[in-house]
Amino acid sequence: MVLTRPAELVESAAAPAPDMTHSLFERRTLSNFILTVLLWALALLAAIPLFSVLFMLISRGGARINLETLTQLPPAGFMMGGGIGNAIAGTLVMVFIAALISVPFGVLAGVFLGIVAPESRIAAAARFVGQVLTGFPSILAGVFVFGFLVLAMGTYSAIAGGVALAVGMFPTVLLTSEQAVRMVPQRMKDAAAGIGCTPFQATWKVTLPTALPGIMTGVMLAIAGAAGNSAPLLFTALFSNYWLESLREPTASLAILIYNFSGMPFPNQIELAWAASLVLVLIVLVFNIISRMFGSPKL
């Protein structure tokens, strides 16, 4: 073998240069081309629903996006004009309440699952419950909060709506936080211990700041999901045609406004429902884009 090798080399050196030019109709060139076209087509197909919804919202609701729509109260029956200002405010307030509840609990529970006792039984149970909650029908969150908050307070309220949305946000925040703190490299945790951090300091000063982009991504996705969630609000915040004056009264939200107005026989209200849909999609989009910005690695 060793002996024949030099001979082979001499032979190949003498042979003509191999043909390495493009050949369009060779089998693998063709299959490569066909598969590439197929994948592009499928990708475009997948994008069609998103873009057609966006297109429809912009073409039907875009015309009504103006200062009046964004700042005025909804009109009554046959009235013209009016806006969705109270619903925008209500949605933002309730999402804020929901974030206020779900983010601290979710992140702390995520730290417990990811760092403090990842192998413990309670962690395994909590992880399982978190995963089940992810697929939990959101209307049941509304029913649950109706049962223990709305009945107790005697009224529908922004607080109840916020709590119901928080139930939906919690598992997302929990599971992404756990992932994010786990992704912090062990060598950074070692470095923290090596310089004399207590376990709490290592988590608070090194692991959490390092995991922050990942945690924020989860939080923003959860907020985007909550903003578009309507079912939990049906039994908890209900709706209101007036500005939010107290957190303890029925509160308007974009999602419920869309539901209410789209079924009305008045063209003005239907137009507003389209405008509200567009605003809602834009809010969701903004939070998604913010989450992308947090998620991109920074040095």
Add this chain to the structure above:
Amino acid sequence: MSTAVEAAANKVAPLAAPEYAIQANIEKIYYGEFLAVRDSAVNVEKGKITGFIGPSGCGKSTVLRSLNRMNDLIPIFRLKGKVDFLGQDIYAKSIDPVAVRRHIGMVFQQPNPFSMSIFDNVAFGLRLNRYKGNMAERVEQSLRRAGLWDEVKDKLKQSGLALSGGQQQRLCIARAIATEPTVLLMDEPASALDPIATRVIEELMLELKKRYTVAIVTHNMQQAARVADTTAFFAVDISKGGRTGFLVEVGPTKQIFEHPREQLTRDYLGGQFS
């Protein structure tokens, strides 16, 4: 033979009795039921560099990490024996491992700066200890001692992770010495670096020993020969079906490399096994 050894020893350590920062007498180290290290007594002399060498799996890193209780992070770790640091047994019940690590700093194999600015990396330990003095001055001093100041003085606000591997390792050294630890433990600090960055780190170690006591683990024998004053050679015992590391011999580097007392050392240095 023995006179040669003594002569070599005398050249390194003059007549005064050596002063030790750490006197470790490790009888056994277990991970769960697994006996990882046995019978290893090493001393780390003040103001000198002590090198730990040996084949992989010989427990040299485990021994080093037990000198500042880093191994306590592994729940199943258990140590039988005594590690005296300036006259106190750091494995005594009353000792807080976190406090131990504030006096015995550590530099790891993989450079591991925190994902924060260069300045904040160095200031980290100082803030942890509620340092009241001039922070900027102390950070500059630490970066100078780590031989990094000139390269980073104009970009202290940049992330430590944006530096090259060798610079990151020197940043970690600056971070470790900022709090003026008594002893600096280095666990293969140059093994992830290219030859040029390695030489910079080695020169730095010789500079560092003027102020600090250094113990270094290295798989690179030439590195130990170049920087260590004292060398401890570890080997693996696979006789009872396990893989237990143990100390074969320890002595002045020159003696270990030129006149090893043990056959195992001679075989290892001669390339008989690795």
